[in-house]
Amino acid sequence: MKTVNTSFILLFFLINSDNALFGQSSAGGSDLTFYGLVGLSAVLLIWALLSIAGNLMKIEAEKQGIDTVRNNFGFLPDLRDIFGKPSPARIPEKNYIKLRKGHDILLEGVAEQILETPEVNRFAVRPGDFHYMSPIPKVEVEIGDDVMAGDVLFYDKKRPEIKYVSPVSGEVVEIRRGEKRSIEAVVILSDKKNQYKEFNPPAIDSADREQIVQFMLESGVWPLLNERPYDIVPDPASVPDHIFISTFDTAPLAPDLSKVVQGNEIAFAKGLEVLSKLTNGKVILGIDGRKGRNVSGAFSGAEGVEKYWFDGPHPAGNVGVQIHHIYPLKPGRKVWTSTVHEVITIGRMFLEGRYDASRWVALTGAELHQTGYVKTYQGASVNDLLKSNVKEGKQRLVSGDVLSGRQLGADDFLSFRDDQITVLKEGDYYELFGWLLPIEPRPSVSGTFPNFLYPEHRFEANTNTHGERRAFVVSGLYESVLPMDIYPMHLMKAIMTNDFEKMEGLGITELSEEDIALCEFVCVSKSPLQSILRKGLDIMKEQS
Amino acid sequence: MGLIDFFKKIEPDKKKSPFLHTAYDAFFTFAFAPNTVTRGGVHIRDGMDLKRLMVHVVIAMQLCYLFGTYNIGHQHFAAAGMYPGFMEGFHLKLAHGLIQLLPLFIVTHVVGLGIEFYFAAKKGHAVEEGFLVSGALIPLIMPPDIPLWILAISVAFAVIIGKEAFGGTGMNIWNIALLARVFIFFAYPTTISGDEVWVSGYTKLAPGMAADYGWWHTSFFNSIFSFFNLDTFNTATVVMDGYTGATPLALAYQGGWDRVTEVYSASQLLWGSVPGSIGETSKVLIILGALFLIVTKVASWRIMAGMVVGGIVGTWLLNWWGATPFMMIPWYYQFIMGSFLFAMAFMATDPVTACSTDKGKWIYGILIGVIGMIIRVMNPAYPEGWMLAILFANTFAPTIDHFVLDANIKKRLKSA
Numbered sequence: 001m002k003t004v005n006t007s008f009i010l011l012f013f014l015i016n017s018d019n020a021l022f023g024q025s026s027a028g029g030s031d032l033t034f035y036g037l038v039g040l041s042a043v044l045l046i047w048a049l050l051s052i053a054g055n056l057m058k059i060e061a062e063k064q065g066i067d068t069v070r071n072n073f074g075f076l077p078d079l080r081d082i083f084g085k086p087s088p089a090r091i092p093e094k095n096y097i098k099l100r101k102g103h104d105i106l107l108e109g110v111a112e113q114i115l116e117t118p119e120v121n122r123f124a125v126r127p128g129d130f131h132y133m134s135p136i137p138k139v140e141v142e143i144g145d146d147v148m149a150g151d152v153l154f155y156d157k158k159r160p161e162i163k164y165v166s167p168v169s170g171e172v173v174e175i176r177r178g179e180k181r182s183i184e185a186v187v188i189l190s191d192k193k194n195q196y197k198e199f200n201p202p203a204i205d206s207a208d209r210e211q212i213v214q215f216m217l218e219s220g221v222w223p224l225l226n227e228r229p230y231d232i233v234p235d236p237a238s239v240p241d242h243i244f245i246s247t248f249d250t251a252p253l254a255p256d257l258s259k260v261v262q263g264n265e266i267a268f269a270k271g272l273e274v275l276s277k278l279t280n281g282k283v284i285l286g287i288d289g290r291k292g293r294n295v296s297g298a299f300s301g302a303e304g305v306e307k308y309w310f311d312g313p314h315p316a317g318n319v320g321v322q323i324h325h326i327y328p329l330k331p332g333r334k335v336w337t338s339t340v341h342e343v344i345t346i347g348r349m350f351l352e353g354r355y356d357a358s359r360w361v362a363l364t365g366a367e368l369h370q371t372g373y374v375k376t377y378q379g380a381s382v383n384d385l386l387k388s389n390v391k392e393g394k395q396r397l398v399s400g401d402v403l404s405g406r407q408l409g410a411d412d413f414l415s416f417r418d419d420q421i422t423v424l425k426e427g428d429y430y431e432l433f434g435w436l437l438p439i440e441p442r443p444s445v446s447g448t449f450p451n452f453l454y455p456e457h458r459f460e461a462n463t464n465t466h467g468e469r470r471a472f473v474v475s476g477l478y479e480s481v482l483p484m485d486i487y488p489m490h491l492m493k494a495i496m497t498n499d500f501e502k503m504e505g506l507g508i509t510e511l512s513e514e515d516i517a518l519c520e521f522v523c524v525s526k527s528p529l530q531s532i533l534r535k536g537l538d539i540m541k542e543q544s
Numbered sequence: 545m546g547l548i549d550f551f552k553k554i555e556p557d558k559k560k561s562p563f564l565h566t567a568y569d570a571f572f573t574f575a576f577a578p579n580t581v582t583r584g585g586v587h588i589r590d591g592m593d594l595k596r597l598m599v600h601v602v603i604a605m606q607l608c609y610l611f612g613t614y615n616i617g618h619q620h621f622a623a624a625g626m627y628p629g630f631m632e633g634f635h636l637k638l639a640h641g642l643i644q645l646l647p648l649f650i651v652t653h654v655v656g657l658g659i660e661f662y663f664a665a666k667k668g669h670a671v672e673e674g675f676l677v678s679g680a681l682i683p684l685i686m687p688p689d690i691p692l693w694i695l696a697i698s699v700a701f702a703v704i705i706g707k708e709a710f711g712g713t714g715m716n717i718w719n720i721a722l723l724a725r726v727f728i729f730f731a732y733p734t735t736i737s738g739d740e741v742w743v744s745g746y747t748k749l750a751p752g753m754a755a756d757y758g759w760w761h762t763s764f765f766n767s768i769f770s771f772f773n774l775d776t777f778n779t780a781t782v783v784m785d786g787y788t789g790a791t792p793l794a795l796a797y798q799g800g801w802d803r804v805t806e807v808y809s810a811s812q813l814l815w816g817s818v819p820g821s822i823g824e825t826s827k828v829l830i831i832l833g834a835l836f837l838i839v840t841k842v843a844s845w846r847i848m849a850g851m852v853v854g855g856i857v858g859t860w861l862l863n864w865w866g867a868t869p870f871m872m873i874p875w876y877y878q879f880i881m882g883s884f885l886f887a888m889a890f891m892a893t894d895p896v897t898a899c900s901t902d903k904g905k906w907i908y909g910i911l912i913g914v915i916g917m918i919i920r921v922m923n924p925a926y927p928e929g930w931m932l933a934i935l936f937a938n939t940f941a942p943t944i945d946h947f948v949l950d951a952n953i954k955k956r957l958k959s960a
Contacts, residue, residue: 105588107588328956330956330957331956331957396581396587398587402586402587402588403586403587403588404585404586405587407583407584407587422587424587424588426581427579427581428579428580428581429579430548430576430577430578430579431576431577432547432548432575432576433575433576433577434576434577435577435593435595435596435599436595436596436599438591442590442591443588443590443591444590444591444592445590445592445841446590446591446592446596446597446840446841446842447839447840447841447842448592448596448597448600448840448841448842449591449592461588462588463581463582463587463588464577464579464580464581464582464589465578465580465581465582465589466577466589466590466591466592466593467577467578467589467592467593467594467595467596468573468578468580468593468670470593470594470672470673470713470714471672471712471713471714471715472714473594473597473674473713473714473895473896474597474895475844475895475898475899475900475901476844476846476895476900476901476902476905479901479902485952485955486952487901487949487952489900490900490901490945490949502949502953504957505949505952505953505954505956505957506949506952506953506956507952507956513585517585517586520585520586521586521588521589521590522590522592523589523590524590524592524593524594524597525594525714526589526593528584528585529585530584530585530586531584531585
């Protein structure tokens with residue numbers, strides 16, 4: 001309706017100014033201005049009428065529950081249809097979304113080849129990987145117990161129906177405790193035989209939703225789902241509006257999911273089939289629409305799902321960004337997400353009746369002798385995975401990517417959802433005039449570095465902050481790397497001042513840490529945006 | 545590294561002498577990028593920090609500084625009718641410019657940084673970089689003859705009342721440099737307006753009055769110049785007959801563009817060899833600085849573009865009205881007179897006091913353009929408007945942002 005209002009104001013202004021203009025033009029002897037303005041007024045009037053009618057149509061359509069985001073019910077063509085680029089030839093469908101904002105951080109140490117499978121002895125499930133789980137979950141096993149892959153390890157006392165199970169078979173060797181006796185990890189020494197607990201999956205076609213949910217809860221694949229907003233393991237009693245899966249990862253050095261899915265196409269398709277039973281809406285795949293990418297047929301040919309092709313720099317591959325462009329998470333909306341690896345595990349459970357958490361993990365980063373993919377299981381020990389692969393010196397090990405990954409301790413394990421380890425140099429050194437005349441090249445979006453001259457250069461980044469924390473000064477920078485209709489800086493300020501309503505209005509529920517991570521990277525004031533965001537989400541969750 | 549060990553050795557005790565430690569910390573972090581590493585959140589950070597950002601704005605002003613120094617001297621001799629060519633008496637012009645400009649620069653920084661260091665020590669945080677830019681801007685927007693004590697008071701006013709009272713860098717509502725100038729404008733109007741203040745080095749700018757040379761002119765520089773057999777400062781220099789020292793805008797106010805071109809040519813206006821505030825005269829060099837800021841993405845191109853649009857619209861409105869000769873001047877001539885471009889490149893784009901949303905930036909820029917042009921043309925006391933227009937828009941920037949955000953919020957909550 002906003003466009004209509006503006007056009008009326010314009011019209012009003014023009015009609016009222018006609019007299020004055022007429023006086024002027026007759027004095028000057030030119031009628032052209034007058035007739036031109038009359039013509040313009042007529043065009044504006046017709047346009048205003050058309051937009052009012054169109055808006056009424058849209059309101060009616062919205063009342064009927066038809067998607068007005070992607071369908072145009074107005075009489076006037078959508079600006080996107082006129083000026084927006086049509087899908088390029090490489091995209092087989094019309095659901096093509098081109099994102100311009102964002103930035104690809106190119107780092108050294110891409111995973112390309114497949115490495116020899118290392119001998120990983122220990123695996124762990126970490127309660128800390130799940131948001132809002134009580135710090136001391138009920139542990140079902142004791143040290144010395146033998147478990148099979150799929151045996152329950154622990155559950156949250158607040159939600160006992162959701163079971164967290166062992167990814168491998170072996171012996172429970174450690175229940176690691178942290179502050180205030182909270183449980184950090186349940187560690188299993190693998191027996192290398194991979195004995196699976198056998199489950200009896202229901203037939204998807206004949207089973208109803210209730211049965212499928214029940215089976216997923218029992219078999220331990222339920223935590224493989226994630227609910228937005230807040231990034232929590234979903235409530236089994238709730239039904240999501242849609243389920244989103246991003247089939248490509250644009251984060252720095254992220255694994256190529258089209259390679260990962262190779263050999264698992266049937267399990268992936270089965271997983272999608274299961275997911276489509278869980279929602280009344282659609283299962284929506286976000287597919288890599290960037291130029292020169294090989295997209296696996298498992299994604300582009302997936303059936304029974306809706307496909308959207310995203311093209312653009314990071315964070316185009318983030319599921320949060322994709323949701324924003326397809327089904328924005330307004331207050332009250334709820335969607336579930338999952339990842340390619342997790343869909344495969346769910347699919348296997350329904351195909352074979354086994355909790356098979358095997359996955360390809362990408363070992364990446366400039367500080368590794370050898371980068372590449374290794375086959376292992378969920379929660380593998382990082383020390384076992386890397387062994388002597390790490391170069392000499394002070395390094396930082398990260399589970400996940402450098403933007404939103406978790407810093408790994410001395411004897412630590414992959415996070416529940418992570419399929420990547422990044423190793424990079426610690427940057428704890430002073431640099432003479434480092435802010436003015438940097439000696440080493442470093443990734444940056446700023447035009448003050450000559451980086452734009454070398455668009456293909458891969459940087460050997462380290463963990464130095466390159467500056468001290470300051471107050472918010474620069475504006476518009478966060479917005480330039482976040483392809484969403486959100487004002488991150490104002491949202492952060494709303495969180496810092498505990499302004500609950502403003503947070504909600506500015507779209508906090510649409511964001512998760514990984515979406516805002518690039519903003520934190522570019523931040524000139526070196527503010528910790530991800531932790532501020534999580535604080536805001538905590539407040540929101542408490543209030544709701 | 546030897547230097548860093550030396551720095552570590554001389555570090556003053558933080559508890560015993562907080563002020564010294566703050567000053568030390570400021571210089572230390574100036575010399576060395578700190579060794580802090582990321583904790584939680586992202587593991588790598590962009591190479592850009594606030595110091596680097598601020599210093600790039602200062603770099604963008606350097607051409608204005610160079611030409612400003614020269615032009616102080618050039619205007620001084622133009623008043624006497626001497627050395628009309630660009631290269632003629634070049635060393636004298638530069639020397640006179642330095643004698644005038646350096647004290648302004650030093651006073652601004654001693655007063656401004658002193659206050660910044662004091663407040664940083666008192667609040668126990670690091671010295672923030674905001675004054676790097678403000679301190680570089682203030683000398684450029686002053687008339688060359690401004691008394692140093694007035695400058696010192698205005699800088700103190702701007703930094704204490706305009707910035708520290710609001711909580712320091714990033715919290716201020718009004719542009720610090722402009723606040724210093726507007727303070728002088730209202731408290732000591734005769735030192736910053738009229739025809740006489742823009743040309744320096746005379747006891748009074750009237751025909752026949754002698755040049756006012758001090759020790760630096762007659763002893764320091766003259767002994768150097770005479771050693772090299774160059775022209776020296778001549779104490780017999782007097783203001784020539786018929787010279788007024790009026791700025792182009794003052795002339796335009798008297799009789800429109802025709803009156804301006806009687807005294808100055810358009811190319812003179814463009815290159816900047818006209819009287820005015822120190823840094824604002826050379827339009828070509830300012831445009832180069834603005835392009836540098838846009839290419840490096842340090843300043844917002846939206847604000848600059850908005851101001852150009854606003855300036856053009858404002859001029860059209862005035863052209864259409866056309867009551868005085870000043871109103872009839874087309875926009876391209878308006879742009880090369882006065883400080884429109886300087887205000888656009890360096891003043892309006894201050895990210896702290898401008899709007900912080902992209903849409904808001906357009907509105908903000910256009911608002912400044914229209915209002916500034918109206919003040920310039922219609923204010924009889926002082927024919928220039930950007931200072932007041934920008935301070936006015938600074939005041940409304942949070943309100944503009946509020947409405948932009950409100951539209952975003954309404955869109956999200958509608959039909960939720």
